[in-house]
Amino acid sequence: MFVRGLKRKCFDGEEDIEGTLAGIKAIPSYNLQRQSLLDMSLVKLQLCHMLVEPNLCRSVLIANTVRQIQEEMTQDGTWQMINTQTTGQASLDRLVSTDILCRSSREQAEGKHVTSCGTFSKDFEGDQGQDISETMSTASSVQTPRNLQSNVWEMENPQENKGNFQKSLDQIFETLENKSPNSVEDLFSEVDNSYYDLDSMLTGMISNTKMGHCDGLETFSSPTNTASNSNCKSDLNELDHIVEILVES
Amino acid sequence: FLGAGGGNDIQWCFSQVKGAVDDDVAEADIISTVEFNHSGELLATGDKGGRVVIFQQEQENKTQSHSRGEYNVYSTFQSHEPEFDYLKSLEIEEKINKIRWLPQKNAAQFLLSTNDKTIKLWKISERDKRPEGYNLKEEDGRYRDPTTVTTLRVPVFRPMDLMVEASPRRIFANAHTYHINSISINSDYETYLSADDLRINLWHLEITDRSFNIVDIKPANMEELTEVITAAEFHPNSCSTFVYSSSKGTIRLCDMRAAALCDRHSKLFEEPEDPSNRSFFSEIISSISDVKFSHSGRYMMTRDYLSVKIWDLNMENRPVETYQVHEYLRSKLCSLYENDCIFDKFECCWNGLDRQVEFSVIVMTGSYNNFFRMFDRNSKRDVTLEASRENNKPRTVLKPRKVCASGKRKKDEISVDSLDFNKKILHTAWHPKENIIAVATTNNLYIFQDKMN
Numbered sequence: 001m002f003v004r005g006l007k008r009k010c011f012d013g014e015e016d017i018e019g020t021l022a023g024i025k026a027i028p029s030y031n032l033q034r035q036s037l038l039d040m041s042l043v044k045l046q047l048c049h050m051l052v053e054p055n056l057c058r059s060v061l062i063a064n065t066v067r068q069i070q071e072e073m074t075q076d077g078t079w080q081m082i083n084t085q086t087t088g089q090a091s092l093d094r095l096v097s098t099d100i101l102c103r104s105s106r107e108q109a110e111g112k113h114v115t116s117c118g119t120f121s122k123d124f125e126g127d128q129g130q131d132i133s134e135t136m137s138t139a140s141s142v143q144t145p146r147n148l149q150s151n152v153w154e155m156e157n158p159q160e161n162k163g164n165f166q167k168s169l170d171q172i173f174e175t176l177e178n179k180s181p182n183s184v185e186d187l188f189s190e191v192d193n194s195y196y197d198l199d200s201m202l203t204g205m206i207s208n209t210k211m212g213h214c215d216g217l218e219t220f221s222s223p224t225n226t227a228s229n230s231n232c233k234s235d236l237n238e239l240d241h242i243v244e245i246l247v248e249s
Numbered sequence: 250f251l252g253a254g255g256g257n258d259i260q261w262c263f264s265q266v267k268g269a270v271d272d273d274v275a276e277a278d279i280i281s282t283v284e285f286n287h288s289g290e291l292l293a294t295g296d297k298g299g300r301v302v303i304f305q306q307e308q309e310n311k312t313q314s315h316s317r318g319e320y321n322v323y324s325t326f327q328s329h330e331p332e333f334d335y336l337k338s339l340e341i342e343e344k345i346n347k348i349r350w351l352p353q354k355n356a357a358q359f360l361l362s363t364n365d366k367t368i369k370l371w372k373i374s375e376r377d378k379r380p381e382g383y384n385l386k387e388e389d390g391r392y393r394d395p396t397t398v399t400t401l402r403v404p405v406f407r408p409m410d411l412m413v414e415a416s417p418r419r420i421f422a423n424a425h426t427y428h429i430n431s432i433s434i435n436s437d438y439e440t441y442l443s444a445d446d447l448r449i450n451l452w453h454l455e456i457t458d459r460s461f462n463i464v465d466i467k468p469a470n471m472e473e474l475t476e477v478i479t480a481a482e483f484h485p486n487s488c489s490t491f492v493y494s495s496s497k498g499t500i501r502l503c504d505m506r507a508a509a510l511c512d513r514h515s516k517l518f519e520e521p522e523d524p525s526n527r528s529f530f531s532e533i534i535s536s537i538s539d540v541k542f543s544h545s546g547r548y549m550m551t552r553d554y555l556s557v558k559i560w561d562l563n564m565e566n567r568p569v570e571t572y573q574v575h576e577y578l579r580s581k582l583c584s585l586y587e588n589d590c591i592f593d594k595f596e597c598c599w600n601g602l603d604r605q606v607e608f609s610v611i612v613m614t615g616s617y618n619n620f621f622r623m624f625d626r627n628s629k630r631d632v633t634l635e636a637s638r639e640n641n642k643p644r645t646v647l648k649p650r651k652v653c654a655s656g657k658r659k660k661d662e663i664s665v666d667s668l669d670f671n672k673k674i675l676h677t678a679w680h681p682k683e684n685i686i687a688v689a690t691t692n693n694l695y696i697f698q699d700k701m702n
Contacts, residue, residue, distance in 0.1 A: 053365075056446040
């Protein structure tokens, strides 16, 4: 769950920067941590959409956290930077990395490159389960979190949801159009690396003085590793289940 | 810390443990609620599989004066079944979220149990006699040949092995769009409230086809939703007063006499945020997971992620007391957010009524690593204890545990990094009259008693 090899030192800014190159790389900046927290929160919101109704309290709290981060990033000016990155590559990387986290472990084992992107372009007739649509829409809406919120809450209003769903899909199709057919395969041949990058970003989280009191790198005993892994696995299995239902219908 | 009569510390001893021994926990066996009845004779648990198990305390054995009666299984029944909501294509979990006992009015016992959507009133009754000697039927129920009946007799009741039957008497359904988190029986013993994430409904125990909506915080536009209801409870003495807590750390006290829809609170309890502790997780850890009135009704206790707070109903701007449950987790909030532990909902409870003096003195709540904590409001002392099968000899006094937050770990201390976050104690209950506590780990129920001298 945690990146190996990081030094167990308190993050206190300048002293560590004077260290070795490895030391510099090991301690993420506040902005990077904040970005990781944002990514993690968005992933959590996506994985909310399981067979059982998502926990509304948890979703609200995560969405509020996302909003807080956005507000701070808007004040910082860093939010503007992300919004202007409309190049296909950057947005697709985001699509890919969040998509891969939601792929079922079975699909990955079989080496099928069945992607949410692929199924959409073939099967989209408005009948898709909300879960996959919201997976894609939240993935593409890292830049537009307003869509995110409406997707999360409108579980009980599929009619209203279709409007947002349509918008998000348009965005996805736009970015895909810019790519030649082969490059989609190329994109997914690089999948593993981007997966591990996001994973290491997520697991490289340490709290620093800005986020709270810090006493160095946290390591948790293995039982908590299995807890988070099994959460992820059960989430993936349930998403797999949803895909099964949709395919059968 | 102070117990009855003052001056003596309570020493907690292991009494019993219920549940499977093996480490492989079946999902359905995860305990989701624990509640003593009003006399303390019965102890009910609900689990994720929708079952209710009721334990009954043995009558005190006069010869064994050094221990109170043991709790043994009295009744087990399937309260809720999994359902499927076809309209939304979603499962409705059968997990029992809460059990609340009604006070006993006759020979039978009644309790309310609820899952996410439906509340049920169960009647638990004993049968220890059965009629024998029917004229027209054999003992096994077959009808006798009328020509063989030559005499008449009056059927009589004869003793039989005790049978405990549970039957659903009322089903209160279809009133909640969101997940029910609380039920609370009013002091009039005729009505009760049920609260979900956005609404609170008032029911009459006799009427199942109607309920009154008394709180509704659903915004017109769901995109504007930023706060949900997390718990609700009726005042123990005033039947028109109730409180509900929110995910933003506020508690609202409402009076049903003021309006039909109580969306304007009578009082709002909120502690201003401490700017030095502000982080992206501040709101999440301020979310209140449980609220409980004291026996007198003068105070209420709330539990948020890191602390327990005692509020005086006459003071809205801050709690009168705050107790840190596991402050050493404050620096780990990011990891706890990642593994979702930060969303764990811990409950809290008051000590039972003292035999001689009626005041709420000690509060108890759970933590991780199968630890649970008690705070004595008078002496300001606190203790950390562990629910573990390793201390499982009856009358073994529990050894206080200590977590080492930082620095050099002393012998017998456990460091924060070694805590097992899968072993969480979310549900605890205190016998209403005696110093007996029930502590639920993931799938086991521990019963501890104070050491009687």
